[in-house]
Amino acid sequence: MHNRLDTLLDRTVLLGYGKPGLLLRRTSWEPLAPDALRGRTALITGANSGIGKAMAAGMAELGAEVTLVVRDTERGAAAAADITADTPGATVRVARCDISDLTDVRRFAHELLDHTDRVDILVHNAGVLPRTRAESPQGHEICLATHVLGPLLATELLAPALERSGAGRVILVSSGGMYSQPLPVQDIEYRTGDYHGATAYARTKRIQVALTPKLAERYAAQHISVHSMHPGWVDTPGVATSLPRFRRLTGPLLRTPAEGADTALWLAATEVPPGHFWHDRRIRPEHYLPRTRTSETDREYVWQYCTNAAGFESS
Numbered sequence: 001m002h003n004r005l006d007t008l009l010d011r012t013v014l015l016g017y018g019k020p021g022l023l024l025r026r027t028s029w030e031p032l033a034p035d036a037l038r039g040r041t042a043l044i045t046g047a048n049s050g051i052g053k054a055m056a057a058g059m060a061e062l063g064a065e066v067t068l069v070v071r072d073t074e075r076g077a078a079a080a081a082d083i084t085a086d087t088p089g090a091t092v093r094v095a096r097c098d099i100s101d102l103t104d105v106r107r108f109a110h111e112l113l114d115h116t117d118r119v120d121i122l123v124h125n126a127g128v129l130p131r132t133r134a135e136s137p138q139g140h141e142i143c144l145a146t147h148v149l150g151p152l153l154a155t156e157l158l159a160p161a162l163e164r165s166g167a168g169r170v171i172l173v174s175s176g177g178m179y180s181q182p183l184p185v186q187d188i189e190y191r192t193g194d195y196h197g198a199t200a201y202a203r204t205k206r207i208q209v210a211l212t213p214k215l216a217e218r219y220a221a222q223h224i225s226v227h228s229m230h231p232g233w234v235d236t237p238g239v240a241t242s243l244p245r246f247r248r249l250t251g252p253l254l255r256t257p258a259e260g261a262d263t264a265l266w267l268a269a270t271e272v273p274p275g276h277f278w279h280d281r282r283i284r285p286e287h288y289l290p291r292t293r294t295s296e297t298d299r300e301y302v303w304q305y306c307t308n309a310a311g312f313e314s315s
């Protein structure tokens, strides 16, 4: 698709993030090779439903061995059964981890490293949009803990296994909602002001994107590439529960979970420059609005805060 039409779709948001954007853009995409991920191992958090489950199914279909990293292993097992029913012979495992709980992330990573030598793909997909302010067991605001701190710690602890891949990939599933918020430098834990779940969600999705270049730089020497992406607007159980009105209004414009999973699958299977924010297989801007622009000092401050809170040294 022509660059200018693609950019125009992106800026209209409604068309670009919904199904029409995908349908128009994908006319110019190369299909992924059927065995694009053969021999690779992938971990996907929050993979018992929605986009995470679709990513797991897509990666299994492309030949990867997939582990669904979930907090409810019964639902994880049901998701794994669905995936193997669709792709007979696929290797799909289930591992328990509450990604918002740093103690549980440490336990999960250590147990995994005990029996797994190599990880090729790590997708941080788990997401929450809470109604009221809640905290993780370590006292961090729940969106920050789920979208940022847990993923940072998991990446750090699994880096040796990702390094053994020789071409490890880490993908942060952010959201176009992050465009509405600047980096919350003054109040990273959202302790002040009226709490709105959608704001907490967008702020922490903004942090994911702002820290992507930092993560890419940190792990470059280990040949681990880090990317963030957003799936567009996707009809998932999460949207049905957290945003019922949005779902009613946008109805037929929403993408299917498999369509929302496309860019993450493509990033897992394709060599692209690290440190960027992607949507529909293209690098997208970090900002639309001047008021959300990030100074390098702010980015560094948030990086220091988050690595510290996640429990490891940033340098």
Ligand SMILES: NC(=O)c1ccc[n+]([C@@H]2O[C@H](COP(=O)([O-])OP(=O)(O)OC[C@H]3O[C@@H](n4cnc5c(N)ncnc54)[C@H](OP(=O)(O)O)[C@@H]3O)[C@@H](O)[C@H]2O)c1
Pocket (backbone or CB within 6 Å): 045, 046, 047, 048, 049, 050, 051, 052, 069, 070, 071, 072, 075, 097, 098, 099, 100, 101, 124, 125, 126, 127, 128, 146, 173, 174, 175, 176, 177, 230, 231, 232, 233, 234, 235, 236, 237, 238, 239
């Ligand atoms: N749908 C969209 O339009 C859209 C748009 C932009 C970005 N996204 C992003 O896409 C990702 C997937 O969202 P979705 O729409 O597919 O929502 P979903 O159906 O609600 O899936 C979210 C998944 O995250 C899991 N999860 C939440 N907290 C967790 C934790 N602490 N530890 C482990 N797993 C946890 C949930 O597990 P439980 O089943 O145990 O709750 C669930 O499986 C999210 O990061 C979301 O922000 C979605």
